[in-house]
Amino acid sequence: xxxxxxxxxxxxxxxxDLSEATTDVTLFVEMPGDVRATLNSxxxxxxxxxxxxxxxxxxxxxxxxxxxxxxxxxxxAGTHYKLRQLAQSxxxxxxxxxxxxxxxxxxxxxxxxxGIEDSIEHLASMTDESMTRGPQQQLREDTLRRDGNKCVVxxxxxxQSEELYPDEVTAxxxxxxxxxxxxxxxxxxxxxxxxxxxxxxxxxxxxxIRSRLNFYYQNINSMENVLMLSQPLHKQFGRFSLALEQTxxxxxxxxxxxxxxxxxLRVFLPESGIVTMTAHDGRFPLPSPILLQVHCAVANILHxxxxxxxxxxVLCNYDATGGLASDGSTNVSQLLSVxxxxxxxxxxxxxxxxxxxxxxxxxxxxxxxxxxxxxxLPNELKENRIEC
Numbered sequence: 001x002x003x004x005x006x007x008x009x010x011x012x013x014x015x016x017d018l019s020e021a022t023t024d025v026t027l028f029v030e031m032p033g034d035v036r037a038t039l040n041s042x043x044x045x046x047x048x049x050x051x052x053x054x055x056x057x058x059x060x061x062x063x064x065x066x067x068x069x070x071x072x073x074x075x076x077a078g079t080h081y082k083l084r085q086l087a088q089s090x091x092x093x094x095x096x097x098x099x100x101x102x103x104x105x106x107x108x109x110x111x112x113x114x115g116i117e118d119s120i121e122h123l124a125s126m127t128d129e130s131m132t133r134g135p136q137q138q139l140r141e142d143t144l145r146r147d148g149n150k151c152v153v154x155x156x157x158x159x160q161s162e163e164l165y166p167d168e169v170t171a172x173x174x175x176x177x178x179x180x181x182x183x184x185x186x187x188x189x190x191x192x193x194x195x196x197x198x199x200x201x202x203x204x205x206x207x208x209i210r211s212r213l214n215f216y217y218q219n220i221n222s223m224e225n226v227l228m229l230s231q232p233l234h235k236q237f238g239r240f241s242l243a244l245e246q247t248x249x250x251x252x253x254x255x256x257x258x259x260x261x262x263x264x265l266r267v268f269l270p271e272s273g274i275v276t277m278t279a280h281d282g283r284f285p286l287p288s289p290i291l292l293q294v295h296c297a298v299a300n301i302l303h304x305x306x307x308x309x310x311x312x313x314v315l316c317n318y319d320a321t322g323g324l325a326s327d328g329s330t331n332v333s334q335l336l337s338v339x340x341x342x343x344x345x346x347x348x349x350x351x352x353x354x355x356x357x358x359x360x361x362x363x364x365x366x367x368x369x370x371x372x373x374x375x376x377l378p379n380e381l382k383e384n385r386i387e388c
Contacts, residue, residue, distance in 0.1 A: 024060075027056065027059065027060045030059075030064075030067060031056075031059060031067075031071065032071055032075075034075055035059075035071045035074050035075060038074055038075060038077075038078065038083070039052045039055060039056065039074065039083075042080055042083055043080055045084070049084070050087075050305065050306075051083055051084050051087040052083075053305060054087045054090065054091065054305050054307070055070070055074060055083070055086070055087055055090070057300075057301055057304040057305050058070060058090055058205075058301050058305075059071070060304070061297045061300040061301050061304070062205050062206070062297060063206060063207075063208065063293060063297070065206075065207040065208060065211075066204070066205035066206055066207065066297075069204050069205060069207070070205060073086055074086065089201070090201070090205075091307060093197055093198055093200075093201040094198065094201040094202065094205065094298070095298060095301060095302055095307055096307075096311060097180075097182075097183060097198045098179075098180060098183075098240070098295075098298045099239070099240060099298070099302060099307075099308060099311050100311060135221060136175065136221075139175055139221055139223075139226060140175045142223060142281075142284055143175050143223065143226050143227065143228050143284075144158060144161075144173070144228060145280065145281040145283075145284065146223065146279050146280060146281045146283075146284040146286070147227065147228040147280065148278070148280035149161050149164070149165070149280075150173070150228065151171060151173055151228055151229050151230040151233060151268075152227045152228055152229065152275060152277065152287075153229060153230075153233055153242075153244075153255065153268070153269065153270070153275055154171065154230050154233060154268040154269070154270075155169075155270070156168075156169045156170060156171035156173075156230055156268070157169065157170045157171070158170065158171075158173045158228075159171060159172055159173070160173075171230040171231065172230065172231040173228050173229065173230055173231070174228070174229060174230075174231055174234045175226050175227075175228060176226060176227055176228070176229040176234045176237055176238065177220065177221075177225055177226055178225050178226065178227065178287060178288070178291040178292055178294070178295050179202075179215075179220060179225055179291055179294065179295070180238070181220055181221075183195060183198060183199070183217060183220065184217035184218070184220035184221075195217065199216065199217060202294070206290075206293070206294045206297070208290045208293075209290060209291070209294065212290060213288055213290050213291070215288070215290075215291065223284045223285050223287075224285050224286075224287060224288040224291060225287070225288065225291055226287065227287045230268065232262065232265050232268070233265065233268060236257075236261055236262060236265065237295075239260075239308075239312075240258070240295070240298060240299040240302050240303075240308060241257060241258050241259075241260050241261040241262075241299075242255070242256070242257055242258075242261055242299075243256045243257075243258075243292075243295055243296040243299040243300070244256070244275060244292050244295070244296060245296050246289050246292065246293055246296070247274070250289060251276065251277040251278075251286055251289065252274060252275070252276045252277070253274070253275045253276075253277070253292065254273060254274060254275075255269055255270065255273050255274070255275060256296065256299070256300075257269075258299060258302075258303040258308070259303065259309070260308075260309070260312070
């Protein structure tokens with residue numbers, strides 16, 4: 001699927017709206033004057049208040065439709081408090097759930113924009129049953145067929161098929177979701193509401209997902225949302241240290257890496273820096289450029305704002321100490337923005353030094369355990385983050 005030895009595309013179709021320039025000059029030209037004026041008049045709470053930077057960088061890396069909507073939201077927010085709330089809604093309702101693979105119920109700051117409740121209610125009517133990983137084996141087999149039994153980035157062949165490629169380099173391959181699978185899974189009404197809020201933000205700032213692709217959580221296991229990656233590259237892709245940036249040619253991508261990309265893996269990247277997607281089995285569609293654009297935009301924003309590293313550090317600190325710091329230095333609100341609501345009782349009990357109430361036997365059977373007795377994060381939260 002990845003032609004790593006040639007930069008010649010299979011198709012010459014332009015997809016320029018997916019490869020918009022993201023320079024500071026473009027930011028100045030594209031951002032309306034009243035939006036710039038609103039941001040320039042903002043008074044930070046303190047030296048750590050990065051509201052303006054976050055909104056500017058988010059605007060810079062969004063597609064044109066998303067920029068239009070964010071500009072509307074900034075003007076509508078207007079006041080300092082509402083601008084901070086808008087920035088936090090972007091962080092907790094978009095960036096964090098995408099960054100943390102298992103953060104399907106991360107606390108989300110409500111967006112201050114008008115009409116958001118109507119959008120959420122509309123999506124709620126379309127969101128009924130959680131997705132499962134049931135058909136994953138068939139999905140893997142279909143993706144392998146389409147991608148030619150190899151990693152789309154490194155070109156390494158599936159080790160389970162090494163007898164078919166005795167002279168080729170092989171690797172453990174995995175089916176990687178572009179939009180994380182966790183955004184389609186919920187276990188109760190609270191988690192369902194959180195998932196709906198995240199998708200509301202996704203549709204708001206990446207409108208092509210809905211208007212052109214008609215993609216929603218039920219499509220999470222579609223062929224357009226998956227690609228074959230070697231195990232180590234899948235981990236980098238999942239934590240947004242690796243992304244594929246659309247070029248001017250459809251299904252041709254520029255490989256982008258960010259800070260904390262494991263340098264030892266650079267030997268697995270194509271020398272040309274270009275990956276060209278090719279369908280080896282025409283029955284299956286190629287990964288969607290629209291979904292890959294979402295992934296790349298989120299990676300760029302996480303990197304440009306420093307939010308990606310902050311999320312990683314919070315999780316590392318929490319896991320290293322086995323819970324909250326005894327001196328009270330743990331930033332609880334920051335922690336809650338990247339972990340699950342199911343961790344909340346544990347946090348409250350420790351911070352208040354209270355003995356937890358003994359749960360009823362029925363509760364123990366029904367409620368899934370999210371932490372170990374030492375307070376460590378569950379494995380699903382560890383999968384795609386850095387090692388401390």
